[in-house]
Amino acid sequence: MIQPIDKITSETALENAVNRFRERGIILPTFEQQRHPELVPEKITARLRDVGLWDINPLNLFRITWKNEPVDRGGLFGGVNFIELPPQLTGVKARIILLVGKWFPTGAHKVGAAYGCLAPSIITGGFDPSWQKAVWPSTGNYCRGGAFDSKLMGTESVAILPEEMSSERFTWLRDVIGSEVIATPGCESNVKEIYDKCWEIRRTRPDCIIFNQFDEFGNAAWHYNITGQAIEEVYNAVRGERSRLAAYVSATGSAGTIAAGDYLRTIVPGITVVASEALQCPTLLMNGFGGHRIEGIGDKHVPWIHNVRNTDMVTAIDDEDCMRLLRLFNEKKGSDYLTVLGVEAAVVRNLPLLGISCIGNLLSAIKTARYYEMTSDDVIITIATDSAEMYGSRIEELRDQRGEYDTLQAVRDFEQCLMGARCDNMKELTYNDRKAIHNLKYYTWVEQQGKDVEDLNQLWYDRDVWNTMFRQVGRWDELINEFNERTGLLHSL
Numbered sequence: 001m002i003q004p005i006d007k008i009t010s011e012t013a014l015e016n017a018v019n020r021f022r023e024r025g026i027i028l029p030t031f032e033q034q035r036h037p038e039l040v041p042e043k044i045t046a047r048l049r050d051v052g053l054w055d056i057n058p059l060n061l062f063r064i065t066w067k068n069e070p071v072d073r074g075g076l077f078g079g080v081n082f083i084e085l086p087p088q089l090t091g092v093k094a095r096i097i098l099l100v101g102k103w104f105p106t107g108a109h110k111v112g113a114a115y116g117c118l119a120p121s122i123i124t125g126g127f128d129p130s131w132q133k134a135v136w137p138s139t140g141n142y143c144r145g146g147a148f149d150s151k152l153m154g155t156e157s158v159a160i161l162p163e164e165m166s167s168e169r170f171t172w173l174r175d176v177i178g179s180e181v182i183a184t185p186g187c188e189s190n191v192k193e194i195y196d197k198c199w200e201i202r203r204t205r206p207d208c209i210i211f212n213q214f215d216e217f218g219n220a221a222w223h224y225n226i227t228g229q230a231i232e233e234v235y236n237a238v239r240g241e242r243s244r245l246a247a248y249v250s251a252t253g254s255a256g257t258i259a260a261g262d263y264l265r266t267i268v269p270g271i272t273v274v275a276s277e278a279l280q281c282p283t284l285l286m287n288g289f290g291g292h293r294i295e296g297i298g299d300k301h302v303p304w305i306h307n308v309r310n311t312d313m314v315t316a317i318d319d320e321d322c323m324r325l326l327r328l329f330n331e332k333k334g335s336d337y338l339t340v341l342g343v344e345a346a347v348v349r350n351l352p353l354l355g356i357s358c359i360g361n362l363l364s365a366i367k368t369a370r371y372y373e374m375t376s377d378d379v380i381i382t383i384a385t386d387s388a389e390m391y392g393s394r395i396e397e398l399r400d401q402r403g404e405y406d407t408l409q410a411v412r413d414f415e416q417c418l419m420g421a422r423c424d425n426m427k428e429l430t431y432n433d434r435k436a437i438h439n440l441k442y443y444t445w446v447e448q449q450g451k452d453v454e455d456l457n458q459l460w461y462d463r464d465v466w467n468t469m470f471r472q473v474g475r476w477d478e479l480i481n482e483f484n485e486r487t488g489l490l491h492s493l
Helices: 011-024 031-035 042-048 058-063 110-123 141-152 167-177 191-204 217-238 257-267 319-330 332-340 345-353 356-371 388-402 407-419 431-439 441-448 453-461 463-470 473-487
Strands: 082-085 095-100 133-137 157-162 180-184 208-210 244-251 272-278 313-317 378-384 426-428
Touching: 011 110, 011 473, 031 110, 031 217, 031 473, 042 058, 058 141, 082 345, 095 217, 095 356, 110 141, 110 217, 110 473, 133 141, 133 191, 141 157, 141 167, 157 167, 157 191, 167 180, 167 388, 180 191, 191 208, 217 257, 217 378, 217 463, 217 473, 244 257, 244 356, 257 272, 257 463, 272 356, 313 319, 313 356, 319 332, 319 345, 319 356, 319 388, 319 407, 332 345, 332 407, 345 388, 356 378, 356 426, 431 441, 431 453, 441 453, 453 463
Parallel strands: 095 378, 133 157, 133 208, 157 180, 244 272, 244 378, 272 313
Antiparallel strands: 082 095, 313 426
Protein backbone atom coordinates (compact mmCIF):
# COMPACT_ATOMS: atom_id res chain seq x y z
CA MET A 1 0.00 0.00 0.00
CA ILE A 2 1.10 3.55 -0.77
CA GLN A 3 1.92 5.34 2.46
CA PRO A 4 2.61 8.98 3.32
CA ILE A 5 5.92 10.11 4.79
CA ASP A 6 4.76 10.98 8.28
CA LYS A 7 6.89 9.00 10.76
CA ILE A 8 10.49 9.11 11.92
CA THR A 9 12.26 6.08 10.45
CA SER A 10 15.75 6.51 11.91
CA GLU A 11 16.50 8.51 15.03
CA THR A 12 20.24 8.17 14.32
CA ALA A 13 19.95 9.71 10.85
CA LEU A 14 17.69 12.40 12.23
CA GLU A 15 20.14 13.31 14.98
CA ASN A 16 22.98 13.43 12.44
CA ALA A 17 20.91 15.79 10.30
CA VAL A 18 20.12 17.99 13.30
CA ASN A 19 23.83 18.23 14.15
CA ARG A 20 24.79 18.95 10.54
CA PHE A 21 22.21 21.72 10.25
CA ARG A 22 23.18 23.22 13.62
CA GLU A 23 26.87 23.28 12.68
CA ARG A 24 26.21 24.93 9.34
CA GLY A 25 23.46 27.32 10.40
CA ILE A 26 20.75 25.78 8.22
CA ILE A 27 17.10 26.53 9.03
CA LEU A 28 14.30 24.82 7.11
CA PRO A 29 11.32 26.87 5.91
CA THR A 30 7.89 25.36 6.35
CA PHE A 31 5.65 24.78 3.36
CA GLU A 32 3.28 27.33 4.87
CA GLN A 33 6.10 29.89 4.71
CA GLN A 34 6.66 29.01 1.06
CA ARG A 35 2.96 29.71 0.44
CA HIS A 36 2.98 32.82 2.60
CA PRO A 37 6.53 34.19 2.85
CA GLU A 38 5.24 37.09 4.94
CA LEU A 39 5.39 34.51 7.77
CA VAL A 40 9.18 34.22 7.46
CA PRO A 41 10.80 35.61 10.65
CA GLU A 42 11.93 39.22 10.36
CA LYS A 43 15.48 38.34 11.41
CA ILE A 44 15.74 36.04 8.37
CA THR A 45 14.29 38.57 5.93
CA ALA A 46 16.71 41.19 7.22
CA ARG A 47 19.63 38.92 6.36
CA LEU A 48 18.21 38.14 2.92
CA ARG A 49 18.76 41.78 1.93
CA ASP A 50 22.46 40.96 1.53
CA VAL A 51 21.97 37.67 -0.33
CA GLY A 52 21.76 37.16 -4.10
CA LEU A 53 18.95 35.06 -5.52
CA TRP A 54 21.34 32.36 -6.77
CA ASP A 55 23.86 32.56 -3.92
CA ILE A 56 24.90 29.33 -2.24
CA ASN A 57 23.49 30.42 1.09
CA PRO A 58 21.08 28.40 3.28
CA LEU A 59 18.94 31.51 3.68
CA ASN A 60 17.88 31.04 0.05
CA LEU A 61 15.79 28.07 1.13
CA PHE A 62 13.33 30.77 2.24
CA ARG A 63 13.22 32.04 -1.34
CA ILE A 64 11.62 28.83 -2.58
CA THR A 65 8.36 30.63 -3.33
CA TRP A 66 6.45 32.16 -6.26
CA LYS A 67 6.47 35.46 -4.39
CA ASN A 68 10.08 36.62 -4.61
CA GLU A 69 10.70 40.22 -5.49
CA PRO A 70 11.85 40.08 -9.15
CA VAL A 71 15.43 41.21 -8.59
CA ASP A 72 18.71 39.33 -8.68
CA ARG A 73 19.96 40.46 -5.28
CA GLY A 74 18.55 41.55 -1.95
CA GLY A 75 14.93 41.09 -2.85
CA LEU A 76 12.28 40.14 -0.33
CA PHE A 77 8.69 39.11 -0.99
CA GLY A 78 5.56 40.45 -2.64
CA GLY A 79 2.78 39.00 -4.76
CA VAL A 80 3.00 36.02 -7.11
CA ASN A 81 5.14 36.75 -10.17
CA PHE A 82 3.00 36.47 -13.30
CA ILE A 83 2.40 38.02 -16.70
CA GLU A 84 -0.69 38.24 -18.91
CA LEU A 85 -0.34 38.02 -22.68
CA PRO A 86 -2.75 40.12 -24.76
CA PRO A 87 -4.92 38.98 -27.71
CA GLN A 88 -2.61 40.88 -30.11
CA LEU A 89 0.02 38.28 -29.29
CA THR A 90 -2.04 35.15 -28.69
CA GLY A 91 -4.70 35.58 -31.35
CA VAL A 92 -7.47 34.47 -28.95
CA LYS A 93 -9.97 36.33 -26.77
CA ALA A 94 -9.32 34.27 -23.63
CA ARG A 95 -7.02 35.79 -21.03
CA ILE A 96 -3.81 33.76 -20.88
CA ILE A 97 -1.77 34.21 -17.71
CA LEU A 98 1.59 32.66 -16.92
CA LEU A 99 3.21 32.23 -13.52
CA VAL A 100 6.89 33.19 -13.83
CA GLY A 101 9.52 30.74 -12.60
CA LYS A 102 12.61 32.85 -13.36
CA TRP A 103 12.55 34.46 -9.91
CA PHE A 104 13.14 31.25 -8.02
CA PRO A 105 16.74 30.43 -7.01
CA THR A 106 18.27 28.57 -10.00
CA GLY A 107 15.82 30.41 -12.27
CA ALA A 108 13.20 27.63 -12.30
CA HIS A 109 10.40 26.46 -10.00
CA LYS A 110 11.81 22.91 -9.89
CA VAL A 111 13.86 23.97 -6.88
CA GLY A 112 10.54 23.83 -5.02
CA ALA A 113 9.64 20.36 -6.25
CA ALA A 114 13.07 19.12 -5.17
CA TYR A 115 12.56 20.66 -1.73
CA GLY A 116 9.28 18.75 -1.47
CA CYS A 117 11.25 15.53 -1.98
CA LEU A 118 14.39 16.13 0.09
CA ALA A 119 13.09 18.01 3.14
CA PRO A 120 10.57 15.32 4.22
CA SER A 121 13.28 12.67 4.06
CA ILE A 122 15.63 14.72 6.23
CA ILE A 123 13.07 15.53 8.93
CA THR A 124 11.97 11.89 9.22
CA GLY A 125 15.44 10.36 9.27
CA GLY A 126 15.07 8.87 5.81
CA PHE A 127 18.18 10.66 4.56
CA ASP A 128 21.40 11.27 6.47
CA PRO A 129 23.24 14.32 5.08
CA SER A 130 26.35 13.48 7.08
CA TRP A 131 27.33 10.67 4.72
CA GLN A 132 24.66 10.03 2.11
CA LYS A 133 24.47 11.69 -1.31
CA ALA A 134 21.24 12.86 -2.92
CA VAL A 135 20.76 11.64 -6.49
CA TRP A 136 18.60 13.75 -8.78
CA PRO A 137 17.49 12.06 -12.03
CA SER A 138 16.05 14.63 -14.40
CA THR A 139 15.78 16.03 -17.88
CA GLY A 140 17.18 19.33 -16.67
CA ASN A 141 15.74 21.75 -14.13
CA TYR A 142 14.83 19.25 -11.42
CA CYS A 143 18.40 18.03 -11.01
CA ARG A 144 19.54 21.66 -10.94
CA GLY A 145 17.02 22.44 -8.22
CA GLY A 146 17.88 19.28 -6.32
CA ALA A 147 21.62 19.93 -6.49
CA PHE A 148 21.04 23.49 -5.27
CA ASP A 149 18.83 22.36 -2.38
CA SER A 150 21.38 19.69 -1.47
CA LYS A 151 24.18 22.23 -1.36
CA LEU A 152 22.14 24.54 0.86
CA MET A 153 21.25 21.61 3.15
CA GLY A 154 24.84 20.55 3.64
CA THR A 155 24.93 17.40 1.55
CA GLU A 156 26.56 16.23 -1.66
CA SER A 157 24.58 15.61 -4.81
CA VAL A 158 24.65 13.54 -7.99
CA ALA A 159 22.87 15.02 -11.01
CA ILE A 160 21.71 12.72 -13.81
CA LEU A 161 20.47 14.24 -17.08
CA PRO A 162 20.54 13.47 -20.82
CA GLU A 163 23.69 14.44 -22.66
CA GLU A 164 21.78 16.54 -25.23
CA MET A 165 20.48 19.06 -22.70
CA SER A 166 21.62 22.68 -22.97
CA SER A 167 25.23 23.37 -22.04
CA GLU A 168 24.14 25.98 -19.44
CA ARG A 169 22.79 23.18 -17.25
CA PHE A 170 26.01 21.14 -17.24
CA THR A 171 28.30 24.14 -16.69
CA TRP A 172 26.37 25.44 -13.71
CA LEU A 173 26.04 22.03 -12.04
CA ARG A 174 29.76 21.32 -12.32
CA ASP A 175 31.33 24.73 -11.84
CA VAL A 176 28.99 26.45 -9.39
CA ILE A 177 27.42 23.65 -7.37
CA GLY A 178 30.27 21.15 -7.57
CA SER A 179 27.83 18.32 -8.13
CA GLU A 180 28.83 15.00 -9.61
CA VAL A 181 27.23 15.06 -13.07
CA ILE A 182 26.26 11.95 -15.03
CA ALA A 183 25.19 12.46 -18.67
CA THR A 184 23.01 9.66 -20.00
CA PRO A 185 22.48 8.92 -23.73
CA GLY A 186 19.88 10.84 -25.72
CA CYS A 187 17.58 13.81 -25.31
CA GLU A 188 14.45 14.83 -23.40
CA SER A 189 12.61 11.65 -24.26
CA ASN A 190 15.28 9.23 -23.10
CA VAL A 191 14.00 8.77 -19.55
CA LYS A 192 14.53 4.98 -19.56
CA GLU A 193 18.28 5.57 -19.81
CA ILE A 194 18.08 7.75 -16.70
CA TYR A 195 16.21 5.02 -14.85
CA ASP A 196 18.81 2.45 -15.91
CA LYS A 197 21.56 4.61 -14.44
CA CYS A 198 19.56 4.89 -11.19
CA TRP A 199 19.37 1.11 -10.92
CA GLU A 200 23.11 0.87 -11.46
CA ILE A 201 23.65 3.37 -8.64
CA ARG A 202 21.30 1.45 -6.32
CA ARG A 203 23.31 -1.72 -6.90
CA THR A 204 26.79 -0.25 -6.59
CA ARG A 205 26.67 2.87 -4.39
CA PRO A 206 25.06 2.33 -0.98
CA ASP A 207 25.81 5.92 0.03
CA CYS A 208 23.40 7.25 -2.61
CA ILE A 209 19.68 7.90 -2.11
CA ILE A 210 17.65 8.50 -5.26
CA PHE A 211 14.96 11.17 -5.36
CA ASN A 212 13.14 10.31 -8.57
CA GLN A 213 10.80 13.16 -9.44
CA PHE A 214 8.66 10.82 -11.55
CA ASP A 215 7.57 8.74 -8.55
CA GLU A 216 8.22 11.05 -5.57
CA PHE A 217 4.89 12.33 -4.28
CA GLY A 218 6.73 15.20 -2.62
CA ASN A 219 7.11 16.68 -6.11
CA ALA A 220 3.35 16.65 -6.76
CA ALA A 221 2.50 17.64 -3.17
CA TRP A 222 4.67 20.77 -3.43
CA HIS A 223 2.85 21.89 -6.56
CA TYR A 224 -0.60 20.98 -5.22
CA ASN A 225 -0.05 23.14 -2.16
CA ILE A 226 2.30 25.89 -3.34
CA THR A 227 1.72 26.31 -7.08
CA GLY A 228 -2.00 25.54 -6.85
CA GLN A 229 -2.59 28.18 -4.21
CA ALA A 230 -0.39 30.68 -6.07
CA ILE A 231 -2.61 30.23 -9.12
CA GLU A 232 -5.71 30.74 -6.99
CA GLU A 233 -4.22 33.97 -5.63
CA VAL A 234 -3.41 35.26 -9.12
CA TYR A 235 -6.86 34.42 -10.41
CA ASN A 236 -8.54 36.23 -7.54
CA ALA A 237 -6.35 39.27 -8.24
CA VAL A 238 -7.19 39.51 -11.96
CA ARG A 239 -10.77 38.23 -12.14
CA GLY A 240 -13.67 40.41 -13.18
CA GLU A 241 -17.37 40.13 -12.39
CA ARG A 242 -17.98 37.67 -15.24
CA SER A 243 -14.62 35.84 -15.14
CA ARG A 244 -14.25 32.11 -14.77
CA LEU A 245 -11.10 30.06 -14.29
CA ALA A 246 -11.67 28.03 -17.44
CA ALA A 247 -8.49 25.98 -17.81
CA TYR A 248 -5.14 25.10 -16.32
CA VAL A 249 -2.44 24.04 -18.78
CA SER A 250 0.73 22.19 -17.84
CA ALA A 251 3.33 20.13 -19.62
CA THR A 252 3.27 16.68 -18.08
CA GLY A 253 6.99 16.06 -17.67
CA SER A 254 7.36 14.56 -14.21
CA ALA A 255 3.65 15.23 -13.48
CA GLY A 256 4.61 17.47 -10.59
CA THR A 257 3.41 20.80 -11.97
CA ILE A 258 0.17 19.38 -13.35
CA ALA A 259 -0.77 18.38 -9.78
CA ALA A 260 -1.68 22.03 -9.22
CA GLY A 261 -4.72 21.14 -11.32
CA ASP A 262 -5.82 18.72 -8.60
CA TYR A 263 -5.89 21.61 -6.13
CA LEU A 264 -7.69 23.91 -8.58
CA ARG A 265 -10.37 21.25 -9.07
CA THR A 266 -11.23 21.62 -5.37
CA ILE A 267 -12.05 25.32 -5.80
CA VAL A 268 -13.38 25.26 -9.40
CA PRO A 269 -14.86 21.79 -10.05
CA GLY A 270 -15.58 22.58 -13.71
CA ILE A 271 -12.04 23.62 -14.64
CA THR A 272 -10.44 21.94 -17.66
CA VAL A 273 -7.02 20.49 -16.82
CA VAL A 274 -4.88 20.24 -19.96
CA ALA A 275 -1.75 18.11 -20.30
CA SER A 276 0.76 19.38 -22.85
CA GLU A 277 3.45 17.28 -24.53
CA ALA A 278 5.64 17.32 -27.64
CA LEU A 279 4.12 16.25 -30.95
CA GLN A 280 7.39 14.46 -31.71
CA CYS A 281 6.78 12.21 -28.69
CA PRO A 282 2.98 11.97 -28.23
CA THR A 283 2.92 9.51 -25.34
CA LEU A 284 -0.45 10.54 -23.89
CA LEU A 285 -2.03 11.47 -27.22
CA MET A 286 -1.11 8.36 -29.21
CA ASN A 287 0.93 6.06 -26.97
CA GLY A 288 3.71 7.40 -29.16
CA PHE A 289 7.46 7.79 -28.85
CA GLY A 290 10.33 9.78 -30.28
CA GLY A 291 12.77 12.57 -29.53
CA HIS A 292 12.05 16.28 -29.24
CA ARG A 293 13.56 19.67 -28.36
CA ILE A 294 11.17 20.97 -25.70
CA GLU A 295 13.65 20.79 -22.84
CA GLY A 296 12.25 19.96 -19.44
CA ILE A 297 9.41 17.57 -20.29
CA GLY A 298 10.76 14.03 -20.39
CA ASP A 299 8.30 11.50 -21.75
CA LYS A 300 7.87 8.04 -23.41
CA HIS A 301 6.20 7.03 -20.16
CA VAL A 302 3.49 8.09 -17.73
CA PRO A 303 4.84 9.27 -14.36
CA TRP A 304 3.77 7.31 -11.30
CA ILE A 305 2.56 10.50 -9.62
CA HIS A 306 0.30 11.65 -12.47
CA ASN A 307 -3.32 11.54 -11.31
CA VAL A 308 -4.66 10.81 -14.78
CA ARG A 309 -8.27 10.84 -13.55
CA ASN A 310 -7.90 14.59 -13.18
CA THR A 311 -6.69 15.26 -16.74
CA ASP A 312 -9.37 16.37 -19.20
CA MET A 313 -7.48 17.19 -22.38
CA VAL A 314 -4.18 16.31 -24.05
CA THR A 315 -2.48 18.65 -26.51
CA ALA A 316 0.66 17.94 -28.52
CA ILE A 317 2.90 20.82 -29.62
CA ASP A 318 5.34 20.77 -32.52
CA ASP A 319 8.79 21.48 -31.10
CA GLU A 320 9.64 23.45 -34.27
CA ASP A 321 7.03 26.03 -33.31
CA CYS A 322 8.65 26.35 -29.88
CA MET A 323 12.11 26.91 -31.36
CA ARG A 324 10.83 29.48 -33.84
CA LEU A 325 9.02 31.40 -31.10
CA LEU A 326 12.11 31.23 -28.91
CA ARG A 327 13.81 33.34 -31.58
CA LEU A 328 10.81 35.61 -32.15
CA PHE A 329 10.67 36.43 -28.43
CA ASN A 330 14.42 36.89 -27.96
CA GLU A 331 15.89 38.27 -31.20
CA LYS A 332 15.86 42.06 -31.72
CA LYS A 333 14.09 41.84 -35.07
CA GLY A 334 11.40 39.77 -33.46
CA SER A 335 10.89 42.28 -30.64
CA ASP A 336 10.84 45.15 -33.13
CA TYR A 337 8.17 43.46 -35.24
CA LEU A 338 5.94 42.72 -32.26
CA THR A 339 6.21 46.36 -31.22
CA VAL A 340 5.15 47.47 -34.72
CA LEU A 341 2.10 45.19 -34.40
CA GLY A 342 1.02 47.14 -31.34
CA VAL A 343 2.06 44.73 -28.61
CA GLU A 344 2.84 46.84 -25.56
CA ALA A 345 6.52 47.43 -24.89
CA ALA A 346 6.23 46.00 -21.36
CA VAL A 347 4.84 42.73 -22.76
CA VAL A 348 7.61 42.49 -25.35
CA ARG A 349 10.24 43.07 -22.66
CA ASN A 350 8.75 40.24 -20.61
CA LEU A 351 8.75 37.61 -23.37
CA PRO A 352 12.29 36.40 -22.50
CA LEU A 353 10.70 35.18 -19.25
CA LEU A 354 9.39 32.25 -21.29
CA GLY A 355 11.68 29.23 -21.67
CA ILE A 356 11.12 26.54 -24.28
CA SER A 357 8.69 24.40 -22.28
CA CYS A 358 6.75 27.52 -21.33
CA ILE A 359 6.35 28.41 -24.99
CA GLY A 360 4.91 24.93 -25.40
CA ASN A 361 2.51 25.64 -22.53
CA LEU A 362 1.54 28.93 -24.17
CA LEU A 363 0.76 27.21 -27.48
CA SER A 364 -1.31 24.59 -25.65
CA ALA A 365 -3.25 27.39 -23.94
CA ILE A 366 -3.92 29.03 -27.31
CA LYS A 367 -5.11 25.73 -28.80
CA THR A 368 -7.34 25.16 -25.76
CA ALA A 369 -8.89 28.61 -26.09
CA ARG A 370 -9.65 28.01 -29.76
CA TYR A 371 -10.97 24.49 -29.28
CA TYR A 372 -13.45 25.56 -26.58
CA GLU A 373 -14.22 28.90 -28.30
CA MET A 374 -13.37 30.81 -25.15
CA THR A 375 -14.22 34.46 -24.65
CA SER A 376 -12.66 37.34 -22.76
CA ASP A 377 -14.49 36.11 -19.65
CA ASP A 378 -12.40 32.94 -19.68
CA VAL A 379 -9.07 32.83 -17.87
CA ILE A 380 -6.42 30.23 -18.72
CA ILE A 381 -3.44 29.91 -16.40
CA THR A 382 -0.22 28.11 -17.23
CA ILE A 383 3.37 27.99 -16.06
CA ALA A 384 6.64 29.55 -17.18
CA THR A 385 8.90 26.96 -15.58
CA ASP A 386 12.07 28.80 -16.53
CA SER A 387 13.20 31.59 -18.82
CA ALA A 388 15.18 32.08 -22.02
CA GLU A 389 18.19 32.72 -19.79
CA MET A 390 18.57 28.91 -19.68
CA TYR A 391 18.70 28.63 -23.47
CA GLY A 392 21.17 31.20 -24.77
CA SER A 393 23.21 28.42 -26.34
CA ARG A 394 20.12 27.14 -28.17
CA ILE A 395 19.47 30.58 -29.65
CA GLU A 396 23.09 30.71 -30.82
CA GLU A 397 22.76 27.24 -32.35
CA LEU A 398 19.65 28.31 -34.25
CA ARG A 399 21.44 31.42 -35.46
CA ASP A 400 24.35 29.32 -36.70
CA GLN A 401 22.05 26.83 -38.40
CA ARG A 402 19.54 29.21 -39.95
CA GLY A 403 21.31 32.55 -40.25
CA GLU A 404 20.57 35.93 -38.75
CA TYR A 405 17.02 36.58 -37.70
CA ASP A 406 15.23 39.15 -39.87
CA THR A 407 11.85 40.85 -40.07
CA LEU A 408 10.55 38.48 -42.76
CA GLN A 409 11.21 35.49 -40.53
CA ALA A 410 9.57 37.28 -37.62
CA VAL A 411 6.44 37.78 -39.74
CA ARG A 412 6.40 34.11 -40.70
CA ASP A 413 6.88 32.91 -37.14
CA PHE A 414 4.21 35.19 -35.73
CA GLU A 415 1.63 34.31 -38.37
CA GLN A 416 2.32 30.59 -38.57
CA CYS A 417 3.12 29.68 -34.96
CA LEU A 418 0.81 32.05 -33.05
CA MET A 419 -1.97 33.30 -35.29
CA GLY A 420 -1.93 30.04 -37.22
CA ALA A 421 -2.09 27.73 -34.21
CA ARG A 422 -4.74 25.09 -34.98
CA CYS A 423 -6.93 22.74 -32.97
CA ASP A 424 -5.12 19.67 -34.27
CA ASN A 425 -3.31 17.06 -32.20
CA MET A 426 -5.76 17.46 -29.32
CA LYS A 427 -7.86 14.90 -27.51
CA GLU A 428 -10.62 15.26 -24.94
CA LEU A 429 -10.27 12.31 -22.60
CA THR A 430 -13.12 9.94 -21.86
CA TYR A 431 -13.10 7.63 -18.86
CA ASN A 432 -11.63 4.85 -21.00
CA ASP A 433 -9.02 7.23 -22.46
CA ARG A 434 -7.87 8.15 -18.95
CA LYS A 435 -7.74 4.55 -17.85
CA ALA A 436 -5.76 3.60 -20.97
CA ILE A 437 -3.17 6.25 -20.14
CA HIS A 438 -3.06 5.10 -16.52
CA ASN A 439 -2.56 1.51 -17.67
CA LEU A 440 0.62 2.57 -19.49
CA LYS A 441 2.17 3.00 -16.04
CA TYR A 442 2.26 -0.80 -15.75
CA TYR A 443 5.00 -1.22 -18.33
CA THR A 444 7.30 1.40 -16.81
CA TRP A 445 6.62 1.07 -13.13
CA VAL A 446 5.65 -2.56 -12.53
CA GLU A 447 7.63 -4.37 -15.22
CA GLN A 448 10.72 -2.12 -15.23
CA GLN A 449 10.87 -0.32 -11.88
CA GLY A 450 9.59 -2.97 -9.49
CA LYS A 451 6.38 -1.34 -8.25
CA ASP A 452 3.51 -3.56 -7.04
CA VAL A 453 0.52 -3.96 -9.31
CA GLU A 454 -1.68 -3.58 -6.20
CA ASP A 455 -0.28 -0.08 -5.73
CA LEU A 456 -0.92 0.70 -9.39
CA ASN A 457 -4.55 -0.30 -8.93
CA GLN A 458 -4.73 1.72 -5.74
CA LEU A 459 -3.77 4.83 -7.71
CA TRP A 460 -6.76 4.28 -9.98
CA TYR A 461 -9.45 2.93 -7.69
CA ASP A 462 -8.66 4.49 -4.31
CA ARG A 463 -9.58 8.13 -4.72
CA ASP A 464 -8.57 8.96 -1.14
CA VAL A 465 -4.93 8.04 -1.79
CA TRP A 466 -4.36 11.18 -3.86
CA ASN A 467 -5.76 13.48 -1.19
CA THR A 468 -3.61 11.73 1.39
CA MET A 469 -0.42 12.14 -0.62
CA PHE A 470 -1.13 15.71 -1.71
CA ARG A 471 -2.09 16.95 1.74
CA GLN A 472 0.68 15.49 3.87
CA VAL A 473 2.49 18.85 3.95
CA GLY A 474 0.63 19.76 7.13
CA ARG A 475 2.38 16.90 8.91
CA TRP A 476 5.66 17.88 7.28
CA ASP A 477 5.36 21.38 8.69
CA GLU A 478 4.92 19.95 12.17
CA LEU A 479 8.08 17.90 11.72
CA ILE A 480 9.99 20.86 10.26
CA ASN A 481 9.11 22.96 13.29
CA GLU A 482 10.26 20.15 15.58
CA PHE A 483 13.48 19.79 13.59
CA ASN A 484 14.24 23.52 13.75
CA GLU A 485 13.51 23.46 17.47
CA ARG A 486 16.09 20.71 17.94
CA THR A 487 18.77 22.68 16.10
CA GLY A 488 17.99 25.72 18.26
CA LEU A 489 18.95 28.08 15.44
CA LEU A 490 15.74 30.09 15.35
CA HIS A 491 16.26 31.10 18.95
CA SER A 492 19.82 32.24 18.30
CA LEU A 493 19.09 34.55 15.38
